[in-house]
Amino acid sequence: MGTAHIYDVIVIGAGPVGENVADRAVAAGLSTVIVESELVGGECSYWACEPSKALLRPVLLRAEASRVPGLDPAVAGPLDTAAVLAHRDRMSAHWDDTGQVEWLASAGIELLRGHGRIAGTRRVAVDTPEGVTVLLEARHAVAVCTGSRAALPDLPGLDELRPWTSREATSAREVPERLVVVGAGVVGTEMATAWQGLGSQVTLVARGDRLLPRMEPFAGQLVAEALGAAGADVRLGVGVARAVRDAGPDGTVRITLTDGTELLADELLFATGRAPRTDDIGLEAVGRTPGEWLTVDDTLTVTGVPGDWLYAVGDVNARALFTHQGKYQARIAGAVIAARAQGTALDSTPWSPHTGTADTAAVPQVVFTSPEIAAVGLTTAEAGRTGRRVDVVDQEIGNVAGAHQHTPGYRGTARILIDPERRTVVGATFAGPGVAELLYSATVAIATEAPVDRLWHAVPAFPTISEVWLRLLETYRG
Incomplete structure (x- = not known):
């Protein structure tokens, strides 16, 4: 050397x-x-954030536009798949x-x-x-x-099966006629949303009893309903027992589920975690x-x-x-x-540039499904597992005027968790069209430990979806 x-x-x-x-x-x-x-x-x-959002954006925008008066007939037809894939290529x-x-x-x-x-x-x-x-x-x-x-399951014949991982799902050159997605997390739900919207017949298979199991239950429920309405087949409580691909470059994938059901697919995507x-x-x-x-x-x-x-x-x-x-x-x-x-002492205070805290206490995440899911901090289940006492405050986002300006007939839910002793927000989850833009305000509230009595004076503009913050605080303060 x-x-x-x-x-x-x-x-x-x-x-x-x-x-x-x-x-x-x-x-x-x-x-x-x-x-x-x-x-x-x-x-x-090349294989995650940029191409996946390029695939999802037209699908999500059409889903919203289809509910807007005056636009719904204009967006009724299929997407220009070639144009979407070309945009994906540019973004990658x-x-x-x-x-x-x-x-x-x-x-x-x-x-x-x-x-x-x-x-x-x-x-x-x-x-x-x-x-x-x-x-x-x-x-x-x-x-x-x-x-x-991508972490792949321990299935016999995996090399011959040639399954998709997240890389293949975001870089595919053609739309598969039939796609089976295994996994209920972010990659699974996002790719099911994207490819169903681009023309695949998607079947989503998940071992658990709901989608997005690490988030609040209402989030996964709304996504499952939207996938079903878009034509996808969502199957919960089952896994893949066996899968084989027929000979040839375009061989059909034959999948046997743990309940004995058999599926046929052109491609099989495993979205079963990371390693x-x-x-x-x-x-x-x-x-x-x-x-x-x-x-x-x-x-x-x-x-x-x-x-x-x-x-x-x-x-x-x-x-x-x-x-x-x-x-x-x-x-x-x-x-x-x-x-x-430089031989300089490290500052260990909570707000120090030398101390990582935001990757444990206030981690924001957006799931770009239909509808969008945005979350930061604790969920109700996480608070329960750790013995953290919290007050749970829910609000239907559709109750605020700004939501109906955004999308008529708006359906969505907001939840914040409040530490009753410190009176600070420790978790927030929003599910609904356009809620990604609510996430930074929630992240700031949690990261800065702003008391809810102070947040009361942060006035949301009318008419916007962010009015839901006012409704949440009104509900909590009584």
């Missing part, structure tokens, strides 16, 4: 999280190299990372393409596409930002187990590794598997790396 190339900071993984760690390090005057084995820009840019930069590579160069971040593995304390070995192994050494920090991948991309990054060199999630403290430093030099940022640490939370963690990690490199 020869002599090591020395940098202040080495980042493994050039997705949004790795890019932000590297950018913060360079901004602090630290020489930084980023290692990437696939496309610079990562999962979010046609799976070309030239623009992202140019941004790295403009930011002063060096890029090394190849597969990086930890090779000891502050050392990383990179196998390049040219067949050369390059040894890197960091003066201060190595940040693992390798993200997560960390840590199975081949050299964790054994630092006494950790390949394939495990990396536990970190609130400075994003990997626990159990001496020396405060190894960081795990983003999905790989399992704190909050969202791009926006990974970028938040990157800002924290960047500040910590810079402070330690």
Whole structure:
């Protein structure tokens, strides 16, 4: 391998999280190299956030427009699938990372393409596409930002089955006539919504008794009803017992469910969770187990590794598997790396730039289904499991005038959870058209621990959906 190339900071993984760690390090005057084995820009840019929302936006907009007087006949026909897929391709930069590579160069971040593995304390070995192994050494920090991948079930013949994961679901070149989606979470419900709207006959299969099981029950119920109304077949309480694909590139997938029912599909999507991309990054060199999630403290430093030099940022640490939370963690990690490199003491106060708190206490999430689901903080079930006493306040969003200006016959529900002793909001869930825009106000309320008596003086504009905040607070105050 020869002599090591020395940098202040080495980042493994050039997705949004790795890019932000590297950018913060360079901004602090630290020489930084980023290692990437696939496309610079990562999962979010090419196979997750960007393409999935490009597929969903026309579907969701048509669903809303179909309920608006004067527009409903105009949107009755099928979507222009070719135009939607072409827009998806543009939003994914046609799976070309030239623009992202140019941004790295403009930011002063060096890029090394190849597969990086930890090779000891502050050392990383990179196998390049040219067949050369390059040894890197960091003066201060190595940040693992390798993200997560789709977790597949343990089914016989999986290779021959050729199932879709989230990557295939967001990058498919054609609309499958019949699509079976396995999984009731965000990926499953979003992709069921998208492909049903684009012309597939979708069957969604879920082992549990409701969709979106980690959210408030009314959220999953509304999504299930909307999928059914759109023509999808939602089957709860069942799983896949067996699946085989007929011979040939376009072979039919034959699926047997645990209740004995048989389904035929052109494609089968498994949306059954995520696993960390840590199975081949050299964790054994630092006494950790390949394939495990990396536990970190609130400075994003990997626990159990001496020396405060190894960081795990983003999905790989399992704190909050969202791009926006990974970028938040990157800002924290960047500040910590810079402070330690400069010999500056870390500030450990709750609002410190060196302490990650928003990825545990106030994690916002939007599910871009029909209707939209937006949530932050605790759910009622989570509060119950942890013994947290909360007051639950519900309000039908359709009771506010702004909702009917948005969509006539508006159906949706808002719920906030209030700590009765501190009188602060600790959780919020909104389900209905356009509710994503309510989420930031709820996140601010939870993150700042603003008392409800103070929120009473935050006046929502009329007529907007945000009036539901006033109704929730009125209900609570009595």
